Amino acid sequence: MHAEAVRLTALRNRLWEGVRSRVPEVRLSGHPTDRLPGTASLLVRHVESESIVLGLDLKGIAVSAGSACTAGSVEPSHVLVAMSVPLDWAMGAVRCSLGGSTTPEDIDYVIECVDSVVKKLREALPVGAA
Amino acid sequence: MRYSPTLVDHFLNPRNAGMMRDPDGTGESEYAGCGDLARFFLRVREGRAVEVRVQTYGCGPTIAAASAASELARGRAVAHLCDLEADEVEAALGGLPEDRKHAAAVAAGGLRAAAHDHLSRESGRV
Numbered sequence: 001m002h003a004e005a006v007r008l009t010a011l012r013n014r015l016w017e018g019v020r021s022r023v024p025e026v027r028l029s030g031h032p033t034d035r036l037p038g039t040a041s042l043l044v045r046h047v048e049s050e051s052i053v054l055g056l057d058l059k060g061i062a063v064s065a066g067s068a069c070t071a072g073s074v075e076p077s078h079v080l081v082a083m084s085v086p087l088d089w090a091m092g093a094v095r096c097s098l099g100g101s102t103t104p105e106d107i108d109y110v111i112e113c114v115d116s117v118v119k120k121l122r123e124a125l126p127v128g129a130a
Numbered sequence: 131m132r133y134s135p136t137l138v139d140h141f142l143n144p145r146n147a148g149m150m151r152d153p154d155g156t157g158e159s160e161y162a163g164c165g166d167l168a169r170f171f172l173r174v175r176e177g178r179a180v181e182v183r184v185q186t187y188g189c190g191p192t193i194a195a196a197s198a199a200s201e202l203a204r205g206r207a208v209a210h211l212c213d214l215e216a217d218e219v220e221a222a223l224g225g226l227p228e229d230r231k232h233a234a235a236v237a238a239g240g241l242r243a244a245a246h247d248h249l250s251r252e253s254g255r256v
């Protein structure tokens with residue numbers, strides 16, 4: 001089990017480092033190291049999370065909007081709000097869950113897709129929205 | 131898939147996205163429940179919207195609805211846009227799930243606001 005945790009942590013870190021290097025205005029919610037090894041909650045500023053979920057779903061990637069406790073809701077996660085995450089970040093919360101079958105190639109594909117989906121969504125944003 | 135192929139197409143390929151220089155009418159609508167917003171810009175000639183641009187923040191259906199609404203608006207008389215209903219936008223998308231009906235309302239509301247803005251400007255010039 002420990003070996004799996006180490007493997008997932010490395011993949012999760014690969015995901016975060018890849019997204020951070022390519023996507024502007026994105027944050028990782030929660031503690032950077034003291035966290036579950038297989039999840040990454042990304043906060044994408046000024047982009048609504050459901051649109052990211054849909055865009056990634058159409059590329060064959062399943063992620064969830066918001067935190068685990070608010071999946072399926074159109075409102076921002078009450079947990080993120082309680083953590084004082086500003087609304088323009090909290091509304092763009094996307095949760096990625098890694099598992100036993102996740103490979104480095106999967107992670108690289110997700111990074112590429114997150115970059116392209118967010119870029120496209122930001123192209124048509126109202127200036128000063130959210 | 132809970133969304134129609136037409137909706138998915140508008141989401142992946144949003145029409146008329148972007149701003150407009152010196153628009154003849156500008157308007158926006160926001161859904162208070164989740165902050166979805168659509169802002170429309172109109173170029174008007176002889177009382178018709180000859181060019182439409184739209185900026186959108188929100189869920190996939192809202193982005194798609196704004197795209198579909200921008201296509202509905204092109205060539206239409208501005209006076210008629212003042213009466214655009216959400217039902218027409220939803221029909222242009224091939225339907226919306228119950229929990230995403232607000233997407234059509236946001237798009238229709240934004241277009242109506244842009245149309246009203248243009249007419250207000252025109253009446254101010256008279």
